Amino acid sequence: MSTSRLFGTVRTAARSAASGVRRATTSAGGSRAGPSRLALGAAVAIAVPTALYLSRGSTELDSRAVAVKPRKAKAGVVSVADVVQRAEGDAVWVVINGEVYDMTKFLDDHPGGRDIILANRSRDVTPLFKPRHPSDQLEGPNLPDSVAKIGPLDPAASEAELDAIRLQISAEQLAEEERIRAERAAFEERGLGSVINMRDFERVAEPLLSTVAWAYYASAGDDEITKNTNASAYQRVEFRPRVLRRVGAADASTTLLGCPSSIPVFIAPAAMAKLGHPLGEVNLTRGAGATGIIQAISSNASCGIDEMVAERLDGQPLFYQLYVNRDRKKAEELIRRLDANKFDAIMLTADAPVGGKRERDLRLKGEFEGPAGGVSVKSDDTQGVSQAMFAGVDPDLNWDDLKWIRSITSIPIMIKGVQTVEDALQAYNAGADGILISNHGGRQLDTTRPSLDVLLEIRKHAPQLLRPEFRAPTGPTAESLAHPERLTPADDASAKPLPRRFEIFIDGGIHRGTDVVKALCLGANGVGVGRGFLFAQSVAGEEGVEHAVNIFKQEIELALRLLGANKISDLRPSFVEVKDK
Numbered sequence: 105m106s107t108s109r110l111f112g113t114v115r116t117a118a119r120s121a122a123s124g125v126r127r128a129t130t131s132a133g134g135s136r137a138g139p140s141r142l143a144l145g146a147a148v149a150i151a152v153p154t155a156l157y158l159s160r161g162s163t164e165l166d167s168r169a170v171a172v173k174p175r176k177a178k179a180g181v182v183s184v185a186d187v188v189q190r191a192e193g194d195a196v197w198v199v200i201n202g203e204v205y206d207m208t209k210f211l212d213d214h215p216g217g218r219d220i221i222l223a224n225r226s227r228d229v230t231p232l233f234k235p236r237h238p239s240d241q242l243e244g245p246n247l248p249d250s251v252a253k254i255g256p257l258d259p260a261a262s263e264a265e266l267d268a269i270r271l272q273i274s275a276e277q278l279a280e281e282e283r284i285r286a287e288r289a290a291f292e293e294r295g296l297g298s299v300i301n302m303r304d305f306e307r308v309a310e311p312l313l314s315t316v317a318w319a320y321y322a323s324a325g326d327d328e329i330t331k332n333t334n335a336s337a338y339q340r341v342e343f344r345p346r347v348l349r350r351v352g353a354a355d356a357s358t359t360l361l362g363c364p365s366s367i368p369v370f371i372a373p374a375a376m377a378k379l380g381h382p383l384g385e386v387n388l389t390r391g392a393g394a395t396g397i398i399q400a401i402s403s404n405a406s407c408g409i410d411e412m413v414a415e416r417l418d419g420q421p422l423f424y425q426l427y428v429n430r431d432r433k434k435a436e437e438l439i440r441r442l443d444a445n446k447f448d449a450i451m452l453t454a455d456a457p458v459g460g461k462r463e464r465d466l467r468l469k470g471e472f473e474g475p476a477g478g479v480s481v482k483s484d485d486t487q488g489v490s491q492a493m494f495a496g497v498d499p500d501l502n503w504d505d506l507k508w509i510r511s512i513t514s515i516p517i518m519i520k521g522v523q524t525v526e527d528a529l530q531a532y533n534a535g536a537d538g539i540l541i542s543n544h545g546g547r548q549l550d551t552t553r554p555s556l557d558v559l560l561e562i563r564k565h566a567p568q569l570l571r572p573e574f575r576a577p578t579g580p581t582a583e584s585l586a587h588p589e590r591l592t593p594a595d596d597a598s599a600k601p602l603p604r605r606f607e608i609f610i611d612g613g614i615h616r617g618t619d620v621v622k623a624l625c626l627g628a629n630g631v632g633v634g635r636g637f638l639f640a641q642s643v644a645g646e647e648g649v650e651h652a653v654n655i656f657k658q659e660i661e662l663a664l665r666l667l668g669a670n671k672i673s674d675l676r677p678s679f680v681e682v683k684d685k
């Protein structure tokens with residue numbers, strides 16, 4: 105598996121069916137332009153701070169009503185005047201993609217809060233809606249029961265009429281769009297050549313993103329302590345390279361839960377990729393397919409499952425991150441859909457029964473942001489918006505639910521968000537196929553230990569969960585001193601593997617190939633990267649994702665060679681030493 109392309113080149117039938125759509129979106133700013141040209145322009149159109157819409161309110165009804173003379177539309181279509189009329193009164197209508205919807209009964213269900221809809225009632229909210237919701241959100245079973253479709257907006261409406269329902273753009277917003285346009289143009293001149301490591305992606309992405317998108321991606325809980333220690337913890341692990349070991353060839357490929365991967369890194373599930381680039385998570389699917397890595401899709405992805413599956417190459421593995429809806433019928437429907445689409449693993453997120461306090465978001469919006477599971481359940485007054493964002497996610501989820509999920513699907517399941525050795529043991533005992541040690545990138549409970557410390561705790565207190573060759577201590581051992589010629593501890597017959605597969609993954613703060621190699625030396629099977637890939641796709645779409653994978657690949661292969669290893673399976677704890685805190 106030395107080539108970077110591990111999967112077939114034939115796209116699925118669904119992808120061909122969707123190609124018309126894709127062409128349209130690509131020409132509007134997608135990243136399939138030639139390699140020399142980064143197509144960045146359209147991202148500007150979505151750089152829209154929510155707060156600016158919220159501040160506008162719907163106070164100028166009178167002038168809107170005057171502008172739109174009542175005119176009867178053809179039967180079966182809704183006139184603009186009809187829409188404008190709903191700017192007052194009980195019924196709350198909006199227009200999305202040329203269709204008129206009645207949101208009256210949905211207001212309290214909206215995971216993004218009722219204010220945003222009320223403030224924009226009787227407007228064409230498409231530019232606000234599109235970057236934040238899957239493209240199939242309004243189709244078939246995805247349309248919430250409490251939203252009523254009224255009908256198509258009058259296609260014969262004049263520009264003057266449409267002006268009355270257009271979203272208002274404030275001077276502040278225009279200035280932000282202008283700033284981003286200029287930053288993107290300047291970046292286009294420099295190109296991706298100026299991005300040589302993952303921290304560069306973050307630095308380059310910041311000025312290219314709207315204030316809202318940057319806050320959403322970069323934010324973490326409270327004082328962001330865990331977000332920072334996640335990364336700095338890797339500095340406590342130091343290498344013990346071996347020399348003169350024939351390292352002419354290096355191969356970073358491996359398998360993760362049985363799926364081939366060109367590097368031991370997967371794309372950790374992260375919501376709302378469209379805030380950073382108009383194609384959103386589709387960039388991740390394409391980039392992962394082209395480079396042979398695995399994308400874990402967020403339950404809150406801003407692209408629909410079908411959109412991403414349509415981009416999947418033949419044999420391309422996909423994981424799905426699951427928030428379990430408290431309405432188990434809906435949860436079961438989703439799991440069956442994952443089955444039907446042959447997902448390769450489910451990551452059951454366990455560290456977000458409610459949302460963390462992310463103050464960068466709070467300061468910008470006056471409300472919380474976070475995973476909502478793409479579901480809607482009524483919030484009550486005591487809960488407030490923050491809990492409404494999580495309202496569909498079942499906070500009573502427990503270990504028995506794992507058995508329930510197992511009873512309806514045979515897709516391998518890993519528990520995401522494990523932060524103690526006890527929960528790692530419980531995950532194994534409850535039948536999980538693996539765990540992802542994670543604190544949600546520090547976005548949930550702040551001052552939890554960095555993920556790396558949890559891996560070290562498992563090594564110390566439950567080494568049996570690791571593959572036998574990783575149970576050895578770090579640094580020199582009696583065996584390595586007796587047999588310095590051996591790179592690895594010899595197979596020990598008494599060191600039995602677990603009776604069934606159990607893989608250990610880790611995410612949080614991973615920026616370097618050396619971070620990846622350290623985690624693997626300590627016994628992880630693979631690592632996840634969240635923000636890094638969000639920034640990469642924001643900067644340059646699919647091409648950005650491919651560039652990020654190449655950066656990791658080169659850095660991992662370099663680290664392997666300089667350590668005296670040729671392949672991932674050569675890695676052992678003796679290659680590292682962990683400094684005390």
Ligand code: HEM
Pocket residue numbers: 154198207210214215216217220221224229232233236237241242247248251375376404469471472473474475476477478479480493
């Ligand atoms: C079919 C109806 C709708 C559904 C099911 C829906 C669903 C959602 C969900 C699940 C989120 C949370 C996403 C996350 O944080 O991961 C959200 C956020 C959001 N929604 Fe909707 N939505 C609907 C209609 C609308 C409409 C009509 C508007 C525009 C007026 C809108 C504007 C927004 C905005 C701006 C956010 C982000 C809120 C924030 O940043 O704090 N949504 N919506």
Ligand SMILES: Cc1cc2nc3c(=O)[nH]c(=O)nc-3n(C[C@H](O)[C@H](O)[C@H](O)COP(=O)(O)O)c2cc1C
Pocket residue numbers: 320321322334372373374375402403404405425453475520542543544545546547611612613614632633634635636638
């Ligand atoms: C903007 C953003 C959105 C995220 N959304 C989700 C999500 O929807 N579901 C989930 O399980 N984890 C989510 N995560 C957490 C990631 O899966 C992952 O645990 C974390 O980003 C890893 O840390 P890193 O960003 O330092 O790599 C999100 C993270 C970020 C930064």
